[in-house]
Amino acid sequence: MNKGKRYKEVSALVDKATTYEPKDAINLVISTAKAKFDESVELHIKLGVDGRNADQQVRGTVVLPAGTGKTKKVLVIAKGDKADEATKNGADIVGAEEIIAKIQGGWLDFDVCITTPDMMGFVGRVAKILGPKGLMPNPKSGTVTTDIKKAINDIKAGKVEYRLDKNNIVHCPIGKVSFGAEKLYENFDALMSAIVKAKPAASKGTYLKSITLASTMGPGIKTTYKM
Numbered sequence: 001m002n003k004g005k006r007y008k009e010v011s012a013l014v015d016k017a018t019t020y021e022p023k024d025a026i027n028l029v030i031s032t033a034k035a036k037f038d039e040s041v042e043l044h045i046k047l048g049v050d051g052r053n054a055d056q057q058v059r060g061t062v063v064l065p066a067g068t069g070k071t072k073k074v075l076v077i078a079k080g081d082k083a084d085e086a087t088k089n090g091a092d093i094v095g096a097e098e099i100i101a102k103i104q105g106g107w108l109d110f111d112v113c114i115t116t117p118d119m120m121g122f123v124g125r126v127a128k129i130l131g132p133k134g135l136m137p138n139p140k141s142g143t144v145t146t147d148i149k150k151a152i153n154d155i156k157a158g159k160v161e162y163r164l165d166k167n168n169i170v171h172c173p174i175g176k177v178s179f180g181a182e183k184l185y186e187n188f189d190a191l192m193s194a195i196v197k198a199k200p201a202a203s204k205g206t207y208l209k210s211i212t213l214a215s216t217m218g219p220g221i222k223t224t225y226k227m
Contacts, residue, residue, distance in 0.1 A: 025223035033215035066183035067158035069176035075110035
């Protein structure tokens with residue numbers, strides 16, 4: 001793939017043979033983000049685990065101290081008092097069976113889906129639609145819960161989910177370039193701390209194999225983290 005002139009210019013600022021200290025890497029990410037929009041900053045962590053084994057899965061959530069820079073549209077599937085609780089606490093869309101029917105018809109105009117345990121039988125009907133999109137509620141991510149208020153507040157405050165992909169890499173946003181170095185570092189440290197705490201007991205050898213920071217249009221910058 002041919003790289004554009006701008007990409008080549010900013011790439012020249014990065015020494016590919018160097019693994020930078022986190023704060024230096026974040027400053028480099030900011031200086032190499034030259035797009036005309038506010039680029040996202042993402043963290044990519046290659047882990048020394050084998051996600052094919054159930055005892056080596058790495059998955060969880062963390063509330064980023066400085067938020068994500070993105071307003072997420074929250075859908076809550078609930079009935080009765082829990083539906084009222086969702087409405088009172090800022091859910092963007094609240095419904096029950098009628099929402100399931102809309103999803104079956106192809107509607108997916110939301111970023112996060114929260115539901116109560118009693119509604120999982122209904123939600124299960126659209127698991128094959130929500131699952132591939134990363135929208136299926138899950139107790140491990142805090143999106144199947146009776147504490148609807150907390151679930152909504154956490155998401156609106158900047159909760160992100162991290163999980164292994166098929167190559168044993170975690171990809172996760174830590175904010176926007178406009179946040180500045182200090183806030184991006186706070187989010188970086190919070191996410192890395194959570195991933196270190198989530199290290200499976202069955203993981204052997206080097207856990208953090210590589211850590212790379214990059215903006216949406218910028219080059220990857222290798223960094224480190226002390227466990």
